[in-house]
Amino acid sequence: MVSMKAIETIAEMKQARRALAGPVGFVPTMGYLHEGHLELVKRAKKENTTAVVSIFVNPIQFGPKEDFQKYPRDIPRDLAMLESVNTDFVFLPQAAEIYPPGFDTWVEIGKVTERLEGAARPGHFRGVATVVAKLFNIVGPARAYFGQKDAQQCVVIKKMVKDLNMPLEVVIVPTVREADGLAMSSRNVYLTPEERRQAAVLYQALTLAQGLYVQGEREASRIRQQMTALIQKQPLARIEYISITDTEILEELAIVKAPALVSLVVRFGTTRLLDNVVLE
Numbered sequence: 001m002v003s004m005k006a007i008e009t010i011a012e013m014k015q016a017r018r019a020l021a022g023p024v025g026f027v028p029t030m031g032y033l034h035e036g037h038l039e040l041v042k043r044a045k046k047e048n049t050t051a052v053v054s055i056f057v058n059p060i061q062f063g064p065k066e067d068f069q070k071y072p073r074d075i076p077r078d079l080a081m082l083e084s085v086n087t088d089f090v091f092l093p094q095a096a097e098i099y100p101p102g103f104d105t106w107v108e109i110g111k112v113t114e115r116l117e118g119a120a121r122p123g124h125f126r127g128v129a130t131v132v133a134k135l136f137n138i139v140g141p142a143r144a145y146f147g148q149k150d151a152q153q154c155v156v157i158k159k160m161v162k163d164l165n166m167p168l169e170v171v172i173v174p175t176v177r178e179a180d181g182l183a184m185s186s187r188n189v190y191l192t193p194e195e196r197r198q199a200a201v202l203y204q205a206l207t208l209a210q211g212l213y214v215q216g217e218r219e220a221s222r223i224r225q226q227m228t229a230l231i232q233k234q235p236l237a238r239i240e241y242i243s244i245t246d247t248e249i250l251e252e253l254a255i256v257k258a259p260a261l262v263s264l265v266v267r268f269g270t271t272r273l274l275d276n277v278v279l280e
């Protein structure tokens with residue numbers, strides 16, 4: 001088996017890409033990997049000749065009061081995990097090379113970034129879209145893989161690829177969950193044991209929404225009310241938003257019509273947990 005190659009500069013990554021014959025599957029990450037990331041890599045390996053993963057904690061997608069400095073990092077552990085799923089290349093650029101002095105070009109996506117996470121985290125999606133566009137240009141993938149857990153990010157990246165005619169396919173992979181249903185996330189490590197226990201309520205609330213929908217409930221406000229009541233039973237949970245939208249432009253629905261995205265953000269202390277399901 002040829003072992004994984006770690007690359008740190010843009011020039012070297014582009015050179016390695018030029019030497020590859022078949023399609024490249026690309027998984028952009030911010031590191032501190034978990035099983036959800038490995039699922040993306042496995043799909044990339046299965047559907048392409050080469051799998052490239054980037055690890056870059058992108059400073060421009062964090063707000064001034066957010067967790068950029070304390071975002072968890074463990075490169076040796078990440079490399080071992082990536083090696084275990086036969087990743088071909090891992091790209092670990094430095095912020096100084098991605099954003100050199102004078103860098104001043106941004107990718108702004110319209111209305112779909114003004115809602116939900118975009119409203120809660122101004123500038124977040126501009127930061128995500130800009131770095132993802134740069135990484136696509138550097139890595140040159142045929143397919144790029146994103147987790148459904150960040151549903152709005154998936155919609156935003158798909159829109160960017162479509163609107164800017166980028167020559168690749170965006171593949172969305174289902175959320176990987178812990179045994180109690182909590183969606184895997186690098187930020188779960190911030191939770192105290194008690195917060196972690198109570199955090200299972202996010203998926204319980206989403207499952208409740210699915211159940212209500214299946215039973216015929218179509219009033220979004222009634223679904224939200226019941227989800228709210230369930231989450232509020234957990235004393236440490238603070239609901240930031242519960243939203244029911246369409247899956248294309250993420251406009252709030254009064255009457256639920258499938259496919260609809262039920263998404264929520266619940267805070268435990270300073271940790272924001274995000275999750276969603278699609279009502280089919």
Ligand code: PAF
Pocket residue numbers: 028029030056058061128131132150153
């Ligand atoms: O989902 C993430 O980890 C990040 O937003 C991404 C896509 C790697 C861009 O920095």
